[in-house]
Amino acid sequence: MVSTINISSKKMFTEFHRILLSRGFTEENALRCAQIFTNNSIDGIYSHGVNRFATFIKMVDDGYVKPNNTPSLKSKHAGIEQWDGNLGAGPLNAMFATDIAITLSQQYGIGCVALSNTNHWMRGGAYGWHAAKKGFVFIGWTNTIANMPAWGAVDNRLGNNPLVLAVPFNNEAIVLDMAMSQYSFGSMELAKMKDEKLLVNGGYDTSGQLTNNPSEIIASKRALPIGYWKGAGLSLLLDILATILSGGSSTQEISKNKIEAGLSQVFIAIDISRLGNNSSISNLIDNIITDYHQSVTGDEKNKILFPGERVLQTRKNNLANGIPVIKNIWEEILQL
């Protein structure tokens, strides 16, 4: 039984801000970074919000994340730019790159920023929400350390390389944020802690059989790609693209260091206000979602949700009642 406490978003933000300042972040960077970690938690993405904050601070303390390094331009050609993240804080670099991609898209219709030498962006969906709330289409992805085998292999040479697609919708957004593994190791650790089985098979046990027992997958370190060979293939292509477009490190190179640092990421924005059908776009999306919501389920209570839809309710609840945090995790943060 895992014991949780509710922490107000204001309290959480204040603690994060205090800790970031204590690690040498400038006031502005501390505010921005605390806000991203708090927002991820408000939205219910605890694994890349409050649950990951102490790990992030350790990366700062160990010198892998440079608090006040900012990206520098490496090369540009009209709508595409390459930036070096200079090992700055991943969430700050990613938000910076998203904003540059948006600016490029305003000029060129579509803009692409490829970012090398950056760090874990935490919740990729944060950048999708950011761009889509401003009215832009967003497509982005990151590579990661090797944490998934190729299809048919037993050793991990692929990252789970999360992919984010986002579109504006009803002053909010539809945001898909998906890693190429069926489950993240973070969510498997959580299921293990709660003594729960996974809903579907999430990887292999140490004898090579597919299993939904998170403990066995954590022991074998063999997570399952979504769609078996398909997710493995998509992961490989996302790594190749992030690496060549940014001129940065591949999953293989990142993995040599055993520490997940110096990642490669891609941020694409599209300015849909420049399209000839701009005025009808919200209707087009509305029609698709209305139909999607009419999906027939075997069970009346089981409403079909679009990616990101649950977030709105979670956000409302967490803002009203505080963010549920595992007690040990919060106590650890207070000690930082």
Next chain:
Amino acid sequence: MVSTINISSKKMFTEFHRILLSRGFTEENALRCAQIFTNNSIDGIYSHGVNRFATFIKMVDDGYVKPNNTPSLKSKHAGIEQWDGNLGAGPLNAMFATDIAITLSQQYGIGCVALSNTNHWMRGGAYGWHAAKKGFVFIGWTNTIANMPAWGAVDNRLGNNPLVLAVPFNNEAIVLDMAMSQYSFGSMELAKMKDEKLLVNGGYDTSGQLTNNPSEIIASKRALPIGYWKGAGLSLLLDILATILSGGSSTQEISKNKIEAGLSQVFIAIDISRLGNNSSISNLIDNIITDYHQSVTGDEKNKILFPGERVLQTRKNNLANGIPVIKNIWEEILQL
């Protein structure tokens, strides 16, 4: 037991060309279209080559595919353009859109063409190979008629919306061409015909249980999205993006007509020769693939292949020995 015969690529091309001319295609359009169908077959993608040719001709005969209609520009803003496919032949429209995206990328670094009102592009990988062999990165996708349920639903409101990613490699290419369903209905029909089970579960039986029996999935019409909720979510976002970027029909609108026509597609090209690290790109890819090939398998004979790698061997075999075609299918084509 399915009986096959080997048809030389020249013979296949000649027959396709003859039939297309008989349906009113201009000489140039007949040559191009015959070449795409033949190339797809040479590469071993029979389901979207020779096996689909008669269906394509029926779409022409029934008036859904207009042999000589070509795309017309609807709107443009620097690197992004919207084109109306005017219900022309899907493969010809898609190749046209790919070439425009390439041209845009040469000027703007990244170029995007969104195509409405087009038809089935057959093998999406064809456009990835085309762009990558010319030295460009390619990202493209199409929507389809509804053929897959949302996660948790029993009725089909999502398309399987194939996604293509391609990069140049060793004068050839790495090309991922994947639908969002674990298996296409085409491949399940083939497995059924050969009385084979699927390697992994590919959908539901009529009682709602997951199964690898293709006959039962064909009967229930419920295919499984890759990665369960993840592939369903990605399919939804790809449909939304194709629809809004092109100002075209969504999966829902296409499905109203029961005939898969008037599709929406997206073609993105990136001119990697404009990037600052242009000279090192082939090395970066080489390093990734060399590592990937070193994946450890339980079985010495089981070599790990990258997406598109098997195509090169199949292409060589089929050019040397002829293309294996199911006898009935070839006889049907000869009657067209």
